[in-house]
Amino acid sequence: MQTDDDTKTFLNSQIGQPPRGDGEDCLVIIYAGTQADFGRRHVLKTPLTSIGRSRSNDIVISSDAVSRYHAQITKQGSEIIVRDLDSTNGTYINDDVERTQECRLRRGDQIRIGETVLKYLSGSDIESQYHVVVASMALTDDLTNLANRKHLAAVLTEEIARSRRHGRELSLLMIDIDHFKRINDQHGHTGGDHVLRRIGLILQQRLRPGDKIGRYGGEEFCAILPETGLRDAAHVADLLRTRLAEENFIADGQRVSVTVSIGVAALQTETQPTDLYRAADQRLYRAKESGRNRVCWQG
Numbered sequence: 001m002q003t004d005d006d007t008k009t010f011l012n013s014q015i016g017q018p019p020r021g022d023g024e025d026c027l028v029i030i031y032a033g034t035q036a037d038f039g040r041r042h043v044l045k046t047p048l049t050s051i052g053r054s055r056s057n058d059i060v061i062s063s064d065a066v067s068r069y070h071a072q073i074t075k076q077g078s079e080i081i082v083r084d085l086d087s088t089n090g091t092y093i094n095d096d097v098e099r100t101q102e103c104r105l106r107r108g109d110q111i112r113i114g115e116t117v118l119k120y121l122s123g124s125d126i127e128s129q130y131h132v133v134v135a136s137m138a139l140t141d142d143l144t145n146l147a148n149r150k151h152l153a154a155v156l157t158e159e160i161a162r163s164r165r166h167g168r169e170l171s172l173l174m175i176d177i178d179h180f181k182r183i184n185d186q187h188g189h190t191g192g193d194h195v196l197r198r199i200g201l202i203l204q205q206r207l208r209p210g211d212k213i214g215r216y217g218g219e220e221f222c223a224i225l226p227e228t229g230l231r232d233a234a235h236v237a238d239l240l241r242t243r244l245a246e247e248n249f250i251a252d253g254q255r256v257s258v259t260v261s262i263g264v265a266a267l268q269t270e271t272q273p274t275d276l277y278r279a280a281d282q283r284l285y286r287a288k289e290s291g292r293n294r295v296c297w298q299g
Helices: 004-015 126-136 149-166 180-206 230-246 273-289
Strands: 026-031 041-043 048-052 071-076 079-084 091-093 102-104 110-113 116-121 170-177 212-217 220-226 249-251 254-256 260-266
Touching: 026 126, 079 091, 116 126, 149 170, 149 212, 149 220, 149 273, 170 180, 170 230, 170 273, 180 212, 180 220, 180 230, 180 249, 180 254, 230 260, 260 273
Parallel strands: none
Antiparallel strands: 026 041, 026 116, 048 071, 071 079, 079 102, 091 110, 110 116, 170 220, 170 260, 212 220, 249 254
16 A cells, blocks of 8 residues: 555655645646646646647647637636636536536636646645645546556455455456447547546446445456455446446537446455456456456356
């Protein structure tokens, strides 16, 4: 698991020294197409801050998905307002599927512009908030805000040890989006990113508080289900598969049908984390081979 020393090392190596607690409102980039932009902090010092692809903007986002003058942030007394400037691909707040024209920001709100996500921080505890946001980036997937692969591995190792110590069951789900390349090809990476975020949110809402869901990589998610046997895990997996198949996803302003295939494996006496991943992945592959939009938990 992440230690305080690990966090300090990450902060210093990735983004330099953290900001001093000056209480100035700011936007922090928590997802971007370029690794160097992660954690970049933009202080909202002036009454108006412009965002767009053009170099004349206060915040420049170099992406074809971003208009030259895409959006602007204005300070009106104690309020911070984001306005879309009739951009081609829109400005979105949090997980909204409808583009915003104008919105008052609340602390913690996320602004999506193209492939970039900026988080709004405010108040006198900016330094504390910034530490929390950036340190969490070492453990979470930037796009979905779920656990990343490294964090999942640490959680699985702990859960296997706990299951064996208390003689409890444990299962693992490997979840893969069917024909995801087709979604990217038809609706662009911005549309594909929205589908990934939405699926992550639905999975998180549908699983129990004690379960752990993360993005394993690409279009693949992983769920760790403590105190759950193979049959019960397969039932959970089918409920998730059905729920996602019924969802009306929006990508690039169009409704998209999305399905997933799921492989399920359960902890055995001598199972190691890599064995559990391998077993679930093999069953996921069989689910794909046998037609997709299905759950495989046997064999």
